[in-house]
Structure formats: C-alpha cells, structure tokens
Amino acid sequence: MSPAAMLSTLTLFVVLLLPGPSAAASHGQRRPNDLVHLSCVHARYPSLCFRTLASYSGPANPRSIAQAAVxxxxxxxRSVSGFLRGQALGQGGHLSKREQAALGDCVEQISDSIDQLSRTLRELQHLKGETLQWQISNAETWVSAxxxxxxxxxxxxEGxxxxxxxxxxxxITRVARLTSNALYMIVRLDVSRGRPKGRVYP
Known part of the structure; x- marks a missing residue:
C-alpha cells in the first residue's frame, strides 16, 4: 500500500473512532494516564501503545501524547540502527551476498526513518497557530515515509x-508497529483540530 493510501485509510479509521466533542472538551480535566488510555484504545497496536506510554507523566494533552509516541x-x-550496523560489521564475512545487500539497504532505510522521525518530533515540539495544519500535515507525511x-x-x-x-x-517489526501507532496519534491530533472528514492529505 502506498504512503498516501495508507494515510487515507488510517485517517478515515480515526475519524470513525474519535470521541465526540464532549469527550474532547474534557481533556483538560483528565490525568495523563486517562488520556493515554483514550489515545491508545483504537491504535492499530493498542497493547503495544499502552505498554510504550504506561509510564507517561507529561502534560495531559493530545499533542504531548503524540510527541511521546513519536x-x-x-x-x-536508533537502537535498531545500532544493531543493524553491528551486524553488518561483525558478520560481514559470514553472510551471503543476498544477506549483505539486504542488510546494507536496511541500514540506509532505517537511517532515513530516523531522520524523518526526528524532523517529525521537532515539528510537533514547535507547533504554531498560524501554521498548525501545515505542520501537522508535514508530520503525517514524514512518519508515513x-x-x-x-x-x-x-x-x-524476502527469499x-x-x-x-x-x-x-x-x-524492524517492533519499530514499524511503534511508528504506525505514532502515525495514528498524529492523524488523531489532526482530525481533532478540525480537518474535513474524508479528505486525503499528502
């Protein structure tokens, strides 16, 4: 599935499952753990989401939860990147050419992923009212990538x-699931900010 199609499907899924306005309005009265539960319950990997954010004690607002997920x-x-580089250096002479090529490509892809997640985190940490929707759209695009x-x-x-x-x-499966949950949190934040339902954003 392409990143745009994946994002469109996830956005529609979030729109259907988001709590109503009265629940959103009460975020300010919720404790961090209450908001974590509300945020994780409909994530693609809710159990992983709960475990990941179980110790969260920061501000009880959706943006901070999204930052924590990212x-x-x-x-x-970053941890996986270190493992991959260690494998490439330590086992280079024991790997087949196919394994070496796959591992080398994976090192580059995870490096790109780290860069995209880093950019996303910086963007979420500096959201501004006049550019809010544009910044959230950037975050969605980078996490999807x-x-x-x-x-x-x-x-x-494969093979x-x-x-x-x-x-x-x-x-890689674990980090991909964490990234999928992070994307959900950002799309959830986006929809809660008033994006039109059903519209596709690149």
Whole structure:
C-alpha cells in the first residue's frame, strides 16, 4: 500500500473512532494516564501503545501524547540502527551476498526513518497557530515515509533464510508497529483540530 493510501485509510479509521466533542472538551480535566488510555484504545497496536506510554507523566494533552509516541518510535529506530550496523560489521564475512545487500539497504532505510522521525518530533515540539495544519500535515507525511522505509527494509529480506533475517525481522517489526501507532496519534491530533472528514492529505 502506498504512503498516501495508507494515510487515507488510517485517517478515515480515526475519524470513525474519535470521541465526540464532549469527550474532547474534557481533556483538560483528565490525568495523563486517562488520556493515554483514550489515545491508545483504537491504535492499530493498542497493547503495544499502552505498554510504550504506561509510564507517561507529561502534560495531559493530545499533542504531548503524540510527541511521546513519536519519541518512542525514534528511540527504538536508533537502537535498531545500532544493531543493524553491528551486524553488518561483525558478520560481514559470514553472510551471503543476498544477506549483505539486504542488510546494507536496511541500514540506509532505517537511517532515513530516523531522520524523518526526528524532523517529525521537532515539528510537533514547535507547533504554531498560524501554521498548525501545515505542520501537522508535514508530520503525517514524514512518519508515513518512515513507516514505508521500515516496511521496505523487511521486504528486502524476502527469499532470505537464517538467523540474521529472524533477528532483523523481529526488531524492524517492533519499530514499524511503534511508528504506525505514532502515525495514528498524529492523524488523531489532526482530525481533532478540525480537518474535513474524508479528505486525503499528502
């Protein structure tokens, strides 16, 4: 599925599941854990979302929750990047050419993902009223691109067997799920800010 199609599907899903205005209006009275539960319950991977944000104690508002979700994905992506580089250096002589190529491509793709998630986090930390919708649209685009890179990394190991594929696959799958949840949080924030329902944004 293309990033635009993925984003369109997720946006529609969020619109259908978002709480009504009365619930949104009460965010200010909620504790952080209450808002985490409300934010995670309809995420694509809710159990992972709950575990990831279980210790969140920051401001009880959707933007801060979205920042925390992106930060969790970014932290995991950096960890995975270190693992991939270690595999490429430490096992280079023991890997097949196919494994070496897939691992090398994956290193680059996760590096791009880290850059996109970093840009997203900076954007969410500096939202301004006059450019709010444009900034959130940027964030959606970058996180969607990061997710595509992570999925592409996994695709590169198709037809490859062995421990390297298993180890890489497990780690990339986890970071991709975190990124998917982060994208949900940003789309949820976007819809709550009044984007027209059903419209596709690149």
């Amino acid at each position: 930060g969790a994905s970014l932290s995991r992506a 990061a997710l595509t890179n992570e999925d592409t990394c996994l695709d590169g190991f 490859v067997d062995g421990k390297v594929k298993t180890d890489v696959g497990r780690r």
